[in-house]
Amino acid sequence: MERIETLEQLRQWRSRQRQQSLRVAFVPTMGALHQGHLALVRAAQQRADRVIVSIFVNPTQFGPHEDFDRYPRLPEQDSALLQMVGCHALFLPNHETIYPAEHQTTVQVTGLDQKLCGRLRPGHFQGVATVVTILLNLVQPDTALFGLKDYQQFVLIRRMVRDLRLPVQVEGVATVREPDGLALSSRNRYLSPVERQRATALFQALTAAGQLYRSGENRRDVLIDQATGILQRAGIHQIDYVELCDPDTLATAPEQMTDDVIMLIAARLTGARLIDNLLLTAH
Amino acid sequence: MERIETLEQLRQWRSRQRQQSLRVAFVPTMGALHQGHLALVRAAQQRADRVIVSIFVNPTQFGPHEDFDRYPRLPEQDSALLQMVGCHALFLPNHETIYPAEHQTTVQVTGLDQKLCGRLRPGHFQGVATVVTILLNLVQPDTALFGLKDYQQFVLIRRMVRDLRLPVQVEGVATVREPDGLALSSRNRYLSPVERQRATALFQALTAAGQLYRSGENRRDVLIDQATGILQRAGIHQIDYVELCDPDTLATAPEQMTDDVIMLIAARLTGARLIDNLLLTAH
Numbered sequence: 001m002e003r004i005e006t007l008e009q010l011r012q013w014r015s016r017q018r019q020q021s022l023r024v025a026f027v028p029t030m031g032a033l034h035q036g037h038l039a040l041v042r043a044a045q046q047r048a049d050r051v052i053v054s055i056f057v058n059p060t061q062f063g064p065h066e067d068f069d070r071y072p073r074l075p076e077q078d079s080a081l082l083q084m085v086g087c088h089a090l091f092l093p094n095h096e097t098i099y100p101a102e103h104q105t106t107v108q109v110t111g112l113d114q115k116l117c118g119r120l121r122p123g124h125f126q127g128v129a130t131v132v133t134i135l136l137n138l139v140q141p142d143t144a145l146f147g148l149k150d151y152q153q154f155v156l157i158r159r160m161v162r163d164l165r166l167p168v169q170v171e172g173v174a175t176v177r178e179p180d181g182l183a184l185s186s187r188n189r190y191l192s193p194v195e196r197q198r199a200t201a202l203f204q205a206l207t208a209a210g211q212l213y214r215s216g217e218n219r220r221d222v223l224i225d226q227a228t229g230i231l232q233r234a235g236i237h238q239i240d241y242v243e244l245c246d247p248d249t250l251a252t253a254p255e256q257m258t259d260d261v262i263m264l265i266a267a268r269l270t271g272a273r274l275i276d277n278l279l280l281t282a283h
Numbered sequence: 284m285e286r287i288e289t290l291e292q293l294r295q296w297r298s299r300q301r302q303q304s305l306r307v308a309f310v311p312t313m314g315a316l317h318q319g320h321l322a323l324v325r326a327a328q329q330r331a332d333r334v335i336v337s338i339f340v341n342p343t344q345f346g347p348h349e350d351f352d353r354y355p356r357l358p359e360q361d362s363a364l365l366q367m368v369g370c371h372a373l374f375l376p377n378h379e380t381i382y383p384a385e386h387q388t389t390v391q392v393t394g395l396d397q398k399l400c401g402r403l404r405p406g407h408f409q410g411v412a413t414v415v416t417i418l419l420n421l422v423q424p425d426t427a428l429f430g431l432k433d434y435q436q437f438v439l440i441r442r443m444v445r446d447l448r449l450p451v452q453v454e455g456v457a458t459v460r461e462p463d464g465l466a467l468s469s470r471n472r473y474l475s476p477v478e479r480q481r482a483t484a485l486f487q488a489l490t491a492a493g494q495l496y497r498s499g500e501n502r503r504d505v506l507i508d509q510a511t512g513i514l515q516r517a518g519i520h521q522i523d524y525v526e527l528c529d530p531d532t533l534a535t536a537p538e539q540m541t542d543d544v545i546m547l548i549a550a551r552l553t554g555a556r557l558i559d560n561l562l563l564t565a566h
Contacts, residue, residue, distance in 0.1 A: 100445075134447055
């Protein structure tokens with residue numbers, strides 16, 4: 001696996017692949033890699049001849065009181081994991097490589113960046129949209145892959161790539177879960193054993209709503225109440241949102257639902273804020 | 284000259300040039316072409332094997348009370364002019380091609396888009412930055428050329444391309460002027476004969492400031508006062524700004540200047556708002 005730190009190294013690597021007409025798939029990450037990331041790499045390997053992963057803990061997507069400083073940074077462990085799964089290149093830019101001193105351009109997906117997590121984390125999605133645009137333009141992949149666990153992020157990036165006509169295909173990869181259903185996340189390590197147990201309620205709430213919808217209950221608010229109840233009974237009280245949305249646009253689902261909808265949950269435990277989602281299919 | 288209206292036609296044209304390893308230069312315009320635009324095409328011909336011009340009157344860079352509706356649209360005349368100067372392709376997208384119904388992404392160059400014309404035309408540079416990003420990603424040229432007459436726009440686009448790492452070279456082309464010094468502009472046609480005469484004061488003010496600076500006068504405010512006086516004596520009283528700035532960053536020049544500076548003027552006549560600028564070189 002090639003370790004790429006400078007723009008010049010990246011340019012050379014990219015142009016070597018181009019000369020050989022090799023398709024390149026790109027997986028941007030913030031590191032602290034887990035099986036969810038490795039599933040992205042494996043999906044990338046199916047879709048291209050070469051896979052490049054970036055690790056950059058992007059400061060502009062963290063709020064002033066969020067966990068930027070304590071976000072786990074494990075470059076050597078990450079590098080070993082990527083090597084093991086057969087990743088071809090690892091791009092490790094430093095701050096100045098992404099944001100030179102004079103940097104002042106931002107990308108906004110107005111509307112999508114205001115709802116759900118965007119409402120609760122002002123500026124977060126502007127940070128995401130901007131860094132992803134920069135990374136895509138630097139790496140110039142044929143395909144870029146994003147985890148569906150961060151569902152709003154996925155929809156927003158897909159929208160942005162279409163709107164700005166970035167010449168890249170965007171693909172979402174299914175969430176990887178612990179045996180008890182908890183979605184893998186670099187932030188799960190912040191949870192105490194008790195909270196780790198509680199956290200399984202997110203997936204329980206999602207699957208219960210899914211069953212209810214398939215069984216014929218199509219009232220939006222009934223499904224939301226049921227999921228909220230499951231979270232609360234598990235001892236999760238700081239619920240940022242439980243919402244049902246159109247899977248493509250994230251518009252709020254109608255009161256009486258007929259099509260597939262996505263249920264999205266965000267809740268704060270003491271150690272970490274967790275998010276999860278599930279596509280609920282109509283019966 | 285090829286006339287390109289759809290994205291599929293554009294994709295085919297672009298990939299034909301790529302297959303032949305031909306360098307492509309791009310000149311985005313809003314049409315109503317004059318010798319200033321043709322100078323851009325000629326400069327483009329020097330720098331690449333193929334030149335493509337776009338004509339798109341971009342609604343998002345006009346303010347609610349500006350001249351979007353009456354902005355001159357002369358596609359057949361423009362097309363004939365481009366054919367005459369040997370342009371290879373003309374891209375004429377319609378509104379939906381650039382902004383599909385669901386479009387919601389914008390690009391902002393925060394800072395540069397707040398000063399000078401940005402202060403007086405809120406949203407203007409966000410419209411410019413967004414449409415130029417879209418056009419650059421659609422056309423994927425090796426080089427894109429912009430007139431230095433719209434100096435702030437040029438600096439902002441150059442900054443944006445660097446910040447977002449768009450894989451294109453940005454180049455500015457010198458302003459083309461009438462024999463009496465008036466900078467060519469599609470909006471000059473809005474001027475009455477009396478105003479057309481008055482409008483020459485912009486270039487007179489710029490050149491007088493340039494002479495004064497070269498002669499050793501280095502106080503910013505003295506140069507600005509002199510230029511303002513020339514405008515006023517010509518009967519131009521609605522002066523949006525007369526400013527001296529760093530040519531690269533557009534930061535306000537220091538009170539005692541030592542380096543090259545750019546003087547920028549914007550003034551409103553009855554028929555049209557005019558802008559002009561000149562690089563003043565230190566003696």
